[in-house]
Amino acid sequence: xxxxxxxxxxxxxxxxxxxxxxxxxxxxxxxxxxxxxxxxxxxxxxxxxxxxxxxxxxxxxxxxxxxxxxxxxxxxxxxxxxxxxxxxxxxxxxxxxxxxxxxxxxxxxxxxxxxxxxxxxxxxxxxxxxxxxxxxxxxxxxxxxxxxxxxxxxxxxxxxxxxxxxxxxxxxxxxxxxxxxxxxxxxxxxxxxxxxxxxxxxxxxxxxxxxxxxxxxxxxxxxxxxxxxxxxxxxxxxxxxxxxxxxxxxxxxxxxxxxxxxxxxxxxxxxxxxxxxxxxxxxxxxxxxxxxxxxxxxxxxxxxxxxxxxxxxxxxxxxxxxxxxxxxxxxxxxxxxxxxxxxxxxxxxxxxxxxxxxxxxxxxxxxxxxxxxxxxxxxxxxxxxxxxxxxxxxxxxxxxxxxxxxxxxxxxxxxxxxxxxxxxxxxxxxxxxxxxxxxxxxxxxxxxxxxxxxxxxxxxxxxxxxxxxxxxxxxxxxxxxxxxxxxxxxxxxxxxxxxxxxx
Amino acid sequence: xxxxxxxxxxxxxxxxxxxxxxxxxxxxxxxxxxxxxxxxxxxxxxxxxxxxxxxxxxxxxxxxxxxxxxxxxxxxxxxxxxxxxxxxxxxxxxxxxxxxxxxxxxxxxxxxxxxxxxxxxxxxxxxxxxxxxxxxxxxxxxxxxxxxxxxxxxxxxxxxxxxxxxxxxxxxxxxxxxxxxxxxxxxxxxxxxxxxxxxxxxxxxxxxxxxxxxxxxxxxxxxxxxxxxxxxxxxxxxxxxxxxxxxxxxxxxxxxxxxxxxxxxxxxxxxxxxxxxxxxxxxxxxxxxxxxxxxxxxxxxxxxxxxxxxxxxxxxxxxxxxxxxxxxxxxxxxxxxxxxxxxxxxxxxxxxxxxxxxxxxxx
Numbered sequence: 064x065x066x067x068x069x070x071x072x073x074x075x076x077x078x079x080x081x082x083x084x085x086x087x088x089x090x091x092x093x094x095x096x097x098x099x100x101x102x103x104x105x106x107x108x109x110x111x112x113x114x115x116x117x118x119x120x121x122x123x124x125x126x127x128x129x130x131x132x133x134x135x136x137x138x139x140x141x142x143x144x145x146x147x148x149x150x151x152x153x154x155x156x157x158x159x160x161x162x163x164x165x166x167x168x169x170x171x172x173x174x175x176x177x178x179x180x181x182x183x184x185x186x187x188x189x190x191x192x193x194x195x196x197x198x199x200x201x202x203x204x205x206x207x208x209x210x211x212x213x214x215x216x217x218x219x220x221x222x223x224x225x226x227x228x229x230x231x232x233x234x235x236x237x238x239x240x241x242x243x244x245x246x247x248x249x250x251x252x253x254x255x256x257x258x259x260x261x262x263x264x265x266x267x268x269x270x271x272x273x274x275x276x277x278x279x280x281x282x283x284x285x286x287x288x289x290x291x292x293x294x295x296x297x298x299x300x301x302x303x304x305x306x307x308x309x310x311x312x313x314x315x316x317x318x319x320x321x322x323x324x325x326x327x328x329x330x331x332x333x334x335x336x337x338x339x340x341x342x343x344x345x346x347x348x349x350x351x352x353x354x355x356x357x358x359x360x361x362x363x364x365x366x367x368x369x370x371x372x373x374x375x376x377x378x379x380x381x382x383x384x385x386x387x388x389x390x391x392x393x394x395x396x397x398x399x400x401x402x403x404x405x406x407x408x409x410x411x412x413x414x415x416x417x418x419x420x421x422x423x424x425x426x427x428x429x430x431x432x433x434x435x436x437x438x439x440x441x442x443x444x445x446x447x448x449x450x451x452x453x454x455x456x457x458x459x460x461x462x463x464x465x466x467x468x469x470x471x472x473x474x475x476x477x478x479x480x481x482x483x484x485x486x487x488x489x490x491x492x493x494x495x496x497x498x499x500x501x502x503x504x505x506x507x508x509x510x511x512x513x514x515x516x517x518x519x520x521x522x523x524x525x526x527x528x529x530x531x532x533x534x535x536x537x538x539x540x541x542x543x544x545x546x547x548x549x550x551x552x553x554x555x556x557x558x559x560x561x562x563x564x565x566x
Numbered sequence: 567x568x569x570x571x572x573x574x575x576x577x578x579x580x581x582x583x584x585x586x587x588x589x590x591x592x593x594x595x596x597x598x599x600x601x602x603x604x605x606x607x608x609x610x611x612x613x614x615x616x617x618x619x620x621x622x623x624x625x626x627x628x629x630x631x632x633x634x635x636x637x638x639x640x641x642x643x644x645x646x647x648x649x650x651x652x653x654x655x656x657x658x659x660x661x662x663x664x665x666x667x668x669x670x671x672x673x674x675x676x677x678x679x680x681x682x683x684x685x686x687x688x689x690x691x692x693x694x695x696x697x698x699x700x701x702x703x704x705x706x707x708x709x710x711x712x713x714x715x716x717x718x719x720x721x722x723x724x725x726x727x728x729x730x731x732x733x734x735x736x737x738x739x740x741x742x743x744x745x746x747x748x749x750x751x752x753x754x755x756x757x758x759x760x761x762x763x764x765x766x767x768x769x770x771x772x773x774x775x776x777x778x779x780x781x782x783x784x785x786x787x788x789x790x791x792x793x794x795x796x797x798x799x800x801x802x803x804x805x806x807x808x809x810x811x812x813x814x815x816x817x818x819x820x821x822x823x824x825x826x827x828x829x830x831x832x833x834x835x836x837x838x839x840x841x842x843x844x845x846x847x848x849x850x851x852x853x854x855x856x857x858x859x860x861x862x863x864x865x866x867x868x869x870x871x872x873x874x875x876x877x878x879x880x881x882x883x884x885x886x887x888x889x890x891x892x893x894x895x896x897x898x899x900x901x902x903x904x905x906x907x908x909x910x911x912x913x914x915x916x917x918x919x920x921x922x923x924x925x926x927x928x929x
Contacts, residue, residue, distance in 0.1 A: 387596045397662060400601055401604065499595045
């Protein structure tokens with residue numbers, strides 16, 4: 064028997080991370096062993112002649128800016144030469160003798176260290192406590208491009224990129240209202256990632272904004288390297304596979320959400336925008352719904368709901384009917400199924416569950432491989448292996464059809480996360496149906512409804528407006544789409560400060 | 567989350583500790599049986615000669631397979647069915663029985679036992695169509711039909727063809743049971759035990775047993791009284807006029823009570839028959855058309871009267887005449903439904919025929 068492992072202590076946090084005066088020596092100590100840390104002496108001529116020290120991190124700064132905006136004026140500016148003291152020279156540099164747009168006076172070591180990491184350079188003056196910090200950062204980033212994860216048929220093609228500042232600029236171009244607020248929080252002790260909260264002042268419920276910002280402030284993690292690093296901390300994602308935050312790569316969709324009264328979230332390094340709160344209906348709406356004719360959009364939305372039920376319940380219903388409730392099957396269909404299953408050695412429940420798992424494996428294999436190979440795997444797995452298995456009487460064709468139909472119905476879901484949650488529940492329902500037939504499937508469905516009814520996204524019930532009264536026009540926002548000129552109000556469940564959205 | 571997670575096992579434990587044997591899991595959950603291990607029974611025949619019951623089951627025939635017939639004999643229907651189960655490796659499943667055939671001898675002794683079996687069995691459905699085999703047994707009829715396909719296919723074709731012909735209408739076990747319970751009489755379609763299971767009118771059930779058969783005319787009269795005529799071709803020849811073929815496309819009947827001095831003395835069936843001119847010389851006058859209507863009305867009146875006479879002779883309200891009259895005149899409900907004997911009443915028919923249109927271009 065080994066010693067019981069003790070729980071680790073809470074994450075020790077040191078504020079500030081680096082204490083003490085901001086000096087070149089301390090910087091060298093902190094960045095010891097860092098090949099990109101550069102220290103360069105710069106001679107200042109004139110009445111206050113001395114040697115200044117310029118520090119920066121190679122790769123994080125743009126060299127032309129350092130040369131043209133910092134070094135050249137230091138060597139050539141006549142006014143600087145005439146400054147009697149270093150303090151006067153420093154004041155002049157801060158006032159504009161050096162051409163940088165961003166300049167700040169730093170005294171704290173902690174701040175200076177993070178300036179270096181962010182692409183600033185620090186200019187040390189001998190004998191002076193203050194240090195001048197200039198922004199000379201590089202702006203290498205991917206260009207704005209159409210979103211690759213969401214097909215755009217009719218709509219803006221400026222998808223989000225990895226740079227949060229570029230993304231906020233895209234949003235500003237779409238939403239020119241000065242009321243657009245962008246609040247920034249830094250998350251992650253190692254990554255120190257900028258997370259921006261966007262909302263429209265005077266429209267969005269302030270309580271919603273406050274709740275989101277509060278939750279961001281409580282996050283104390285190493286870094287934000289994946290979407291879950293933020294998502295799982297701001298919503299109770301541990302209790303459900305269903306997504307409680309909606310994400311999009313489309314800037315127009317993101318801005319439409321903000322204008323609706325929702326709160327947006329942009330994370331530096333992640334080319335996605337998040338919208339909260341998100342309810343079940345949001346995950347069944349496709350971005351092009353508002354670009355299509357209202358009748359078509361409504362029909363397609365209803366079709367998606369039907370597909371949701373189909374992908375959830377079809378395998379379970381098949382197992383229940385084949386194993387327990389044969390009287391539910393039309394006689395001729397029952398005769399066909401009996402003929403097809405005659406030499407298949409496995410029980411129906413086992414067949415369905417194994418095929419559902421095989422379907423997931425095939426899908427996972429297709430996703431992990433390069434696109435061209437992925438397609439080949441899908442074709443081999445789906446067509447060749449499937450038909451061979453049927454011919455070899457390993458599985459019955461009816462089961463193959465049921466699992467394939469359920470899988471294809473699942474692909475109509477606009478949200479991959481939502482589709483994934485449905486796939487998990489589909490497997491669970493099939494298991495329950497193989498144990499207790501329709502009783503099991505109905506019990507599973509009841510458990511699913513109870514589970515969904517217990518979920519909330521920032522105080523908004525997940526089943527709004529189906530299980531919660533949310534106003535007269537609530538269903539139009541998630542279920543039916545009337546002609547847009549007739550939808551006068553914003554979703555009441557979001558408690559917008561300004562309910563009316565058009566004349 | 568911890569609360570419900572603990573609550574469910576605790577509730578299950580309490581349920582098992584309650585001591586109620588019927589609440590065990592095996593009792594609560596449905597019984598699983600794979601469909602490929604089953605033989606679907608589509609037609610069930612029951613015969614009886616007073617010493618026992620013979621049950622014949624006709625399995626579902628797939629393409630290229632012969633119809634399998636299984637017979638079991640025992641004292642009761644349930645025991646005969648159990649005897650059948652032990653004959654093959656497959657489980658005989660009765661959830662898809664669509665037709666129940668009763669032999670004439672069994673029907674004359676009483677139909678209550680097989681109908682009660684359908685009522686109580688968990689697999690059988692009350693929607694099962696009921697047929698009586700005239701001049702033979704159910705086993706004979708199913709055996710003859712099996713040689714040329716299957717009884718189920720033949721009877722399904724017969725049932726689907728009802729809308730196109732005027733042979734017989736289908737009657738479910740539920741309808742017959744309800745009629746017998748309500749008025750002590752009912753009727754069910756009759757078949758001949760030949761290879762094609764030819765329709766042979768209706769068998770009239772009274773007090774739970776077969777009381778008689780309708781002839782062809784009376785069977786058509788039954789259809790007219792119950793307003794269930796979808797298609798019937800009648801050839802009529804008005805006096806001194808050219809003959810024509812009329813396609814009867816609809817009938818609407820109502821039963822009106824006849825009172826004399828406050829006493830119920832009879833029932834009158836008033837029927838409006840709608841027909842189209844199917845074949846006949848074109849360009850005839852209106853008088854000829856009227857003559858055709860009159861001739862059709864006479865034909866249909868004869869048919870209805872035949873059905874009514876049978877009801878009076880057998881003193882069996884198998885058509886529900888009294889209840890129909892009570893629905894029309896609810897203020898006479900007591901007089902019509904409290905022990906009314908049809909043999910004491912005068913049953914008459916009054917028919918109006920209407921020629922709606924012709925198939926000729928001149929309309």
